[in-house]
Amino acid sequence: MNDFAPGRPVVLRGGTVLPMDARRQVLAGADVLVEGDRIAAVGPALQVPEGTAEIDATGGIVMPGMIDTHRHMWQTAIRGYGADWTLTQYFVWFYLEHGKLFRPEDVHAGNVLAAVEALDAGVTTVVDWSHGLRTVDHADAAADALQSVPGRYVLAYGNIQQPPAEWTAAPEFRDFVRRRVTGDDMFGFQLAFDVLGDPAFPERPAFEVARELGAAVTTHAGVWGATSDDGIRLMHDHGFMTPGTVYVHAASLSADSYHRIAATGGSISVSTESEQSAGQGYPPTWAVRLHGIPVSLSMDTSVWWSGDLFSAMRATLGADRSREHLEAHAKGGTITHCGLRAEQVVEWATRGGAHALGRDDLGSLEPGKKADLVLIKNDHSPVSFPLLHPYGHVVFQAQRGDVHTVVVNGRVVKHEHRLLDADLAAARRQVEATVEHLRSAMGEETWQKGMNPDIPETKILDNPYTYTDYRSSSTHSL
Structure with a gap:
């Protein structure tokens, strides 16, 4: 008998529960009951229906499933290839040269691998910032892949090879x-x-x-050398800044742009590891917090970075605190209390993502909410105890290997550290075929050189798009 058969209630017993409600509570020794696709109850020693499957959460942390609001999932097929890239190298490789080589089946391969990877790390919702959809066949492949994996996904449809006005007007897109x-x-x-x-x-x-x-719009804003305050002003002056708009990075914007985002109710997706390494600008949470703008977290692309939000939370807290200390030291002072706390970045990884997507039924463990949740527990790890500061433990101690159980929409998709019903062998075969295709199409010398390619002076651009000749020094100054 399948312990987690469809329709069978599930209860997680005796864990430290982080409901991520407005009070930021910590519930010690609590249970979480799932019935259907919803959370039925949260509390100690819950009475449950007969036949409920029980999961021992003792010594672990139960929290909402994490939400990534910006991930180029199709690029996961070449995981780690661009570990030493700058943003310019990324733009040239994908936008101007080799991104055109990805076939529909390559987009499918990357999306499947990224989707499975997300579930493994306790990321139950991902926005697939899918800007490699050169044709509708590519888009169908992306959608097919996402719908083949039991997570929650948002397809953010994009095409870096055509002007937005062109591909959104095409009959095949409609x-x-x-x-x-x-x-x-x-x-x-x-x-x-x-x-x-x-x-x-x-x-x-x-x-x-x-x-x-x-449909909401998600846009890379405030990316050094590419997008600037000028784009924000255009969006604002023409009435296209809405509460559903998600501004990715927003790392090199002025206070004027932050004011406009705050006034129109948008949110910012911070990809700290990306901003630190690639060069979009210093991770902006220190500035965003000053303006009261809602924040969510994202990991951007596995061409460089990990596909989990533990590293995103850790990097975000570190970058914000580093900036705070540096500014204090420059004035001859010191910081005595951290301005950004662990509980806040955990909130950004959960409730923050739900807010960005307009999904008030996600991001917290409360009766009536969707049953997307994660149990962090590893009885075989010396790092799992003592559990003294649960929010701090999630941010600084936990990692993907500590994800014991994942539930999405009431369905158990990972248990006892193993994905259920995931065909990793098939995913591997698809990705290996994509890598072989790219190496063959590029030629071995170009493939090897692509991991740290030279950039001709003519390709160091103000932006990586080719549908306009517009260039502006504003993308290089704050």
């Missing part, structure tokens, strides 16, 4: 939306494109399509 965007609770939809700051505002038609479709 047909895709009609066929695939059906209101499925597990499969959301956004539009993904950037605003370059060209006064002609060539992205306007794409915003109009988003408005017509009722």
Whole structure:
């Protein structure tokens, strides 16, 4: 008999529960009862229906499933390839040269691997910032992959090889939306494109399509050398900044742009590891907090970084505190109390993501909410005890190997540290075929050189897009 058969209630017993509600409670020795796709109850010694499957959470932490609001999942097929890249090298490799080599089956391979990887790390919802959708066949492959894995996903449809005004107007794009965007609770939809700051505002038609479709826009904003305050002003002046808009990175913006984002109710997806390493700008949480803008976390791409949010939380707390100490030292002072606490970054990884997606049924463990949750427990690890500061333990001590159980929409998808019903061998075969295709198409010398490619002077650009000749020094100054 399957202990976690569909429809069978599940209870996690005796864990330290982080409900991530407005009070930021810590419930010691508490239970979480799941019935159907919802959380039925949270509390000590719960009475449960007969036949409920029980999971021993003693000594562990039960928290909401984590939410990643910006991940280029298709790029996971070449995990780690760009570990030594700068942002310019990334732009040239994917946008200008080799991104065109990815076939629909390669997008599918990357998405499947990324989706499985997310579940393994306790990330139950991912926004697939899918800007490699050169054709609708690519888009169908991306959607097929996401819907083959039992997580919760949002397809943020994008195409870096065409102007946003062009691909959003194509009949085949409209047909895709009609066929695939059906209101499925597990499969959301956004539009993904950037605003370059060209006064002609060539992205306007794409915003109009988003408005017509009722789809939120997610955009890389405040990326040093690519997007700037000019794009924010254009969006604001034309009325396209909405509460559903997600501004990714926002790392090199002025106070004026932060004011506009705050005033229009948008949120910022911070990819700290990316910003630290690639060069979009210093991770902006220190500035964003000053303006009261909602924050979510993301890991960007496995071409460089890990696919879990433990490292994202850890890096974010470290970067924010480092900036705070540095500024104090420059003035001859010192910091006596941290401005950003562990509980806040855990909140950004859960409730923050739910807020960014407009999903008030996600991100916390409360009766009636969707049953997306994670048990962090590892009885075989000396790092699992003592459990004194649960929020701090999640941020600084836990890692993907400590994810014991993952539940998505009431379904147990990982238990006792093993994914259930995941065909890793098939995922490996798909990815190996993609790598072989790319190496063959590029040639071995180019493939090897691509891990640290030379950049011709003519390709050091203000932005990596080719649909406008607009260039501006504003992308290089604060």
